[in-house]
Amino acid sequence: MARQFSRRQFLIHSTLASSGAIAANALSNAGFVHSAFAIVPSDKLRPRIPYGIASGDITQGSAVIWSRTDRPSRMLVEYADDYTFRNSKQIVGSVALAASDYTARLTLTGLPTGQSVFYRVRFQDLDDAKLISAPTNGSFRTVPNIGKDITFVWGGDTAGQGWGINPDFGGMRIYEAMRRLKPDFFIHSGDTIYADNPIQSEVKLADGKIWRNLVTEEKSKVAETLKEFRGNYLYNLMDKNVRRFNAEVPQLVQWDDHEIRNNWYPNQIIENDDRYKVKNVNLLASRGKQAFLEYAPIRLNGSNPAQIYRAFNYGAALEIFMLDKRSYRGQNSPNRQPNSSSETAFLGNQQLQWLKQRLLNCKSTWKVIASDMPIGLMIRDGSKAFENVSNGNGIPLGRELELAELFRFIKSNKIRNVVWLTADVHYAAAHYYDPNRAQFQDFYPFWEFVTGPLHAGTFGPNELDNTFGPQVKFSSVPRGSAQNIPPTAGLQFFGQVKIDGESQVMTVAHYNLDGKKVYSIDLSPE
Structure with a gap:
């Protein structure tokens, strides 16, 4: 032997x-x-x-090598x-x-x-x-036997707002902090690159010091060509922390907006942004998605290679549902429509029905929905439109109608132990959704955990929408904080989940740039 x-x-x-x-x-x-x-x-x-190697999309007996x-x-x-x-x-x-x-x-x-x-x-x-x-x-x-502990990490937002690879800072150090926890796998919750955020050689900090980036031709402008989109992925792989992490930790990768452009949606035409010669977002999205699929260790769907939403069964304790909130949405709008239509699509009907059926068939104790955007945080797109589901206090309207349908389905079918993990807003938070405090009440209470950024500017906190009754149980940044805080401030975060093999208790924690735990909670299965 x-x-x-x-x-x-x-x-x-x-x-x-x-x-x-x-x-x-x-x-x-x-x-x-x-x-x-x-x-x-x-x-x-x-x-x-x-640029190293990576593994991903693990199943009971397989893994993708890239x-x-x-x-x-x-x-x-x-x-x-x-x-x-x-x-x-x-x-x-x-x-x-x-x-x-x-x-x-x-x-x-x-x-x-x-x-x-x-x-x-x-x-x-x-x-x-x-x-x-x-x-x-x-x-x-590989996926463990019954009774074994499961540990994984998640996060999003890499190389955003002009904060690139700074050798003097140690590069993208948070990837090393995650690696040291020896997770079974990693969920990248989107914004894997910032195709619309060029990297300059120097950035002057508020204290007068200089942040010095490694620079490349492709990262010196917004990405429009396929070569430039590919160059964004190559840029991140220049970092030794990222390459070492990739070699040791399998990944489940999803995308959000910055893989293409901030707040993009299908059929959008770019206005009032002279950085772009290519104004057709569908063309940019086609090139950006090709680069994403080339560089992610993702299992391509044989019948639909461009499909990003998918699920992974990680044994009796855990199943993970990876969403795509970008490809099937309608136009960003005031988001106040009273009835569902193509204009209010967010997940889109096909993905929504897929998710409902997968949840219904799931036999695992914990159902983790990996979402590239949070639920109850308001994210605006300009002065009149909304980028996210949330549109302000009140009953479900617009894109909120899809989630109300999903939450009602989960309750009516007695699907327990659903937890949402996400990133996107560039700070860490824990939200408890309570129907007793909600405008829409036909759902089981649940938790949503938001984390990030991994290596980008720190923002937040965002305003809450009371439609589904979210309560802030933890926030890594206080109200009135400065925006686009650089990585030197240490306000970079990632999340960790541990599921005890015997008790099935799920422990969710947030860690900072130095690998210090800043929040933790134990969730017992129902």
Whole structure:
């Protein structure tokens, strides 16, 4: 039987093995033996993996592996249940070509339950099969057995408001703070990039100090071309904290508005923004979605590759429902329509019916709805329109009608233990939705936890809408706070969820940039 090693032991060795300057004999000395893929010591000629690797969209027995190389090459993945790879399996994957910006992915299947999986990615040159990249190593844990604890983190908002990679600050440090908690997986709640927020080389802070960003051509203007959208993802992957995190923590990724443009909606025409030569948002969204799907370790839907909403069963304790509140919405408006129509669409009817059916069929104790926008916080789009569901106090109107329908369905079908996780507003909060304090009362009480930003300006707090009776139980920023507070202030946040394997108690906590817990609550299942 193969000797078992911890993920940490594996990753210590992986740091050595991933260097392109290490030749085959050094890899052997580091314990990397029995590989079906030969290594040749010609680093200048063989393919490279400059932006690391990632895993995602885990199921009971599978996971997506993602990477990017620098030339036409074929992806090769080797995986095993111990870091020495003595009993490894090898998979020949897809070809990375210019059409996909040299990104590639494959799905590992037949994985064991509740076990660490160690993997390494190489790329084989298409013109010369002897030219194979040095390996880049990663690991993840598969869905645990019944009775095992589950821990995951979530957050959103990366590289926004001009706060980019500052080497003097240590880069995007919050990703390292999340990694240190050793989560089973990570939910990125949207705004994975800020395609509409250019990065400048220097930003003067309020105290007179200078924030210095790494800059690239694609991040120096708003994204309009496919190359520029891709460049936003490449920019984030320049950060060593992000790459290390990606190699160790599987991801479930959704999008929001900044993957394209602030507050966008389908069929929008850009007005009063001279930064954009491309005024048709549908064209921008097509390019931006292509880049998102290329760079996210996401399992593409065979019948509809562009579909982003999906669900993941994480065993008897947990199922996660990943929403898309961007693709199917109507135009941002005053949002006060008394009846449902195409104008009031937010999730859209097809996604809403899918969510209701998945919740109805769910047998897991906890049902986590991963939402790219919060429910009861008012988010305006200009002086007259609303970006979110909430439109001000009172009975459900406009987009609120969809959520009222969903909440009524959950109650009428006695679906318990539904928790909402989200980001978007650039501060952390805990909200309790109480029907006794709501204008619409036909729903079970529930919790919503908002977190962020991961690496962006801090804002908030937002005004509450009493339609569904939200109560603020925690807020990371007080009323009257300054807006667009830089990361140097330390007001960057992420959330963590722990589900006890025996009691099924869910503990939800918020952490700050330094990895310090600032709020925590225990939720007992009903």
